[in-house]
Amino acid sequence: MSDTAARPTLADCARTQLRVIGALVIREMHTRFGRHRFGYLTLFFEPLLLAIGVGIIHQLHKGERGVRGSFEMYAIGYVLFMKLRQMIMRAHGTIPSNAALLFHRQVALPDLFFARHLIETAACTGVLFIMTFAGIAMGGEIPDSPIKMLAAAALMFLLAQGLALMVGAATAEWHGIERFIHLLTYLFLPISGLFFMLYWLPPWLQDLAVWVPTVHIFELLRDGQFGEKYWTQYDILYVIKWILVTHLIGLAGLRIVRQRVGLE
Amino acid sequence: MALELIDVHKSYPMNIGRKHVLRGVNASFGRGERVGILGRNGSGKSTLVRILSGVEMPTRGRIRRTMSVSWPIGLAAGFLNALSGQDNCRFIARIYGKPSQDVVDYVESFAELGEYLRMPVGTYSSGMRSRLGLAISLAIEFECFLIDEALSVGDNKFGRAFAARLANAGLILVTHSPSQVRQLCTRAAVMDQGTLTFYEDIDEALATYNSL
Numbered sequence: 001m002s003d004t005a006a007r008p009t010l011a012d013c014a015r016t017q018l019r020v021i022g023a024l025v026i027r028e029m030h031t032r033f034g035r036h037r038f039g040y041l042t043l044f045f046e047p048l049l050l051a052i053g054v055g056i057i058h059q060l061h062k063g064e065r066g067v068r069g070s071f072e073m074y075a076i077g078y079v080l081f082m083k084l085r086q087m088i089m090r091a092h093g094t095i096p097s098n099a100a101l102l103f104h105r106q107v108a109l110p111d112l113f114f115a116r117h118l119i120e121t122a123a124c125t126g127v128l129f130i131m132t133f134a135g136i137a138m139g140g141e142i143p144d145s146p147i148k149m150l151a152a153a154a155l156m157f158l159l160a161q162g163l164a165l166m167v168g169a170a171t172a173e174w175h176g177i178e179r180f181i182h183l184l185t186y187l188f189l190p191i192s193g194l195f196f197m198l199y200w201l202p203p204w205l206q207d208l209a210v211w212v213p214t215v216h217i218f219e220l221l222r223d224g225q226f227g228e229k230y231w232t233q234y235d236i237l238y239v240i241k242w243i244l245v246t247h248l249i250g251l252a253g254l255r256i257v258r259q260r261v262g263l264e
Numbered sequence: 265m266a267l268e269l270i271d272v273h274k275s276y277p278m279n280i281g282r283k284h285v286l287r288g289v290n291a292s293f294g295r296g297e298r299v300g301i302l303g304r305n306g307s308g309k310s311t312l313v314r315i316l317s318g319v320e321m322p323t324r325g326r327i328r329r330t331m332s333v334s335w336p337i338g339l340a341a342g343f344l345n346a347l348s349g350q351d352n353c354r355f356i357a358r359i360y361g362k363p364s365q366d367v368v369d370y371v372e373s374f375a376e377l378g379e380y381l382r383m384p385v386g387t388y389s390s391g392m393r394s395r396l397g398l399a400i401s402l403a404i405e406f407e408c409f410l411i412d413e414a415l416s417v418g419d420n421k422f423g424r425a426f427a428a429r430l431a432n433a434g435l436i437l438v439t440h441s442p443s444q445v446r447q448l449c450t451r452a453a454v455m456d457q458g459t460l461t462f463y464e465d466i467d468e469a470l471a472t473y474n475s476l
Contacts, residue, residue, distance in 0.1 A: 016361075023358035031346050103335045103342030104359055105318035259321070260277075 016106050024098075024107075024115030031097075032119075048127050050082060072135040072225060077194045077218055079131060080153060083124040084160040084192075084214065085185045087117055091164040092171035092178035095257075109254040113165055121157045128153055144227025152221035155236070158243045159213055165250025172257045193218035199231045210235070213242040265295035265331040267316065267408060267436075272325035274311055285311045286322070287458035295331050295407055298435040300445030300466070302473040303455030309438050312455060313338075313412045316436060331407040331434070337397045338412035345386030349377060349396050352385055353403075360404050367403040375399035376422055398426060408434035442470045 008016075052075060091113070098112045128149070136142060143149055171178045189195075193215035198206050209215050219234040274286040285308045293299055303309040313336045314320040318329065335342050343352045350368055357367035372381060375395045380388065388396065401409060409430065427448065437448055438455075445452050445466065452469035453462040456476055463469035 019361055020359050023355050026358070027344065027347065027351070027355045030351055031344065098344075100342055100344055101355075103317075103319055104356065105335065106359055 017108070017111060020106050020108075020111050021115050021118070024101075024111060025118055028115055028119055048130065050078065072140050073222075074194070076128065076131045076135065076225065077221060079124055079127050080156045080217065080221060081189070081192055081194050081214075083120060083153075084156055084163075087120055087160040087164045088167055088185055089182060090116065091167040092181070094164075094168050095172050109168075109258050110165065110251060113161070113168055117157065117161050117164065124157075125153060143225050145224045148224030149221055150224075152217050152224060155217050155220070155239050155243070156214070159217070159239065159246065162243050162246025162250055166246055166253060169250060169253025169257050173253075173260070197222065197230060198233055213239050265407065266328070267293040267331060267333055268328040269315070270326040270328070272315060272322040272327065274308075274315060274320070275323050285458055286315070288325075289458075289460045291453070291460055291462070293408065293434065293436060296432065296434050297451060298430070298449045299437070300449035300452040300469070301436065301438045301455055301460070302440060302442065302445060302452060302469065303438070304440060304476055307455045308458050309440075309455050310412065312460070313410060313438050317410050333408045334401045334404070334406040334410050336410050336412045337401050338394065343385045343393070343396070346384055348383055349381040349385055349388070352396070353400055356400050357404070362404055367400060370403035371396065371399040374402065374422075374425065395422060402426070402429050406433065408436060411435065411437045442473065445470070
């Protein structure tokens, strides 16, 4: 089973793939938001409003063990969680809604996912900036290390991408499990690390929580936001292992699925 | 410069065992050749088209593609229904690395779609869809056009322009309509029960096909 042409170089392939992903990004923007400028704004406002809502609720609850500014704590963290959830929840529709484009042989299944994820990431990074400035404007301090915050955002993006590739492959093979995955993303919220810091937990629970990769990402984010004011602990290598394994399984799954996804 | 299939097999998993659609297809299409492939429904034509275009991989066997081959142009032509004809043009132009405005201009002058070019492809009639697909593929200038079924190139202005344009390009036309093969092709093959047989003489191919 092989397909030989006048052997294109790796650079040719990379160029083609970038071209395809670029075209897919533009196409995705068109179908998702129409050709009206207003549509692009919803991309920002949806996570922004949700994040502000969560921030306000926690502000009202008060007494959260002295963490400066619940808004900064929860609203900014929530943007990262939203990115994870949205990328995973949208994954099952990625292949069906683009099936017609598979008629063009340079369009590969992972490209469909990469294009969507780029849009999602661009939006979330934009919102992350806006929220951070909003926090400063509301009297908070300037983040201790923006680089660490961006690193946390990048790790969350890559982890979400690996999981989304897996979900995309799995739902193409077994229809209907996406409902189950929606449920899981909700159940995951309390253990994700968004609502707690590791050192708040009793030791036995800490030992369990460090198995969850997003806990490390949120700890890194808070290290970047609050610096040494709070005690954070994270293992970036552990998160990277998760990223590599999920990508590997996801890409392999898509390769298997590619044989089956029919062009009707 | 050619497109070659070497002992290509394709089977799909079914509820009970596998369905063997292609059982050892050998073929060679030279540059500029215009070949018609005739086959009854269910003979494996569509599978062959998808393999020729590179959209699907064979279960066994090899494909050697040393010229640019179009996507399978036909009714289900690789468009997104929600996008306008124009946006579909742009998308396809981008993935093939052509300036998108040139492709849109060409399609506008050639496909006779008028204002429909700015309407969603989902609102098109089947004739309009195939004109759009053909016009885009002509704008991209493939060395070999791969055309699947139900192609309404009649003897109108569009049909004549299309035939003229094909005069210096290759064509693989997969169809169950003998008249189109006679009109456009110089060589023909018959697809039957998963194998492909070539005939140097079109009349011989048509006779075989009619006796199936």
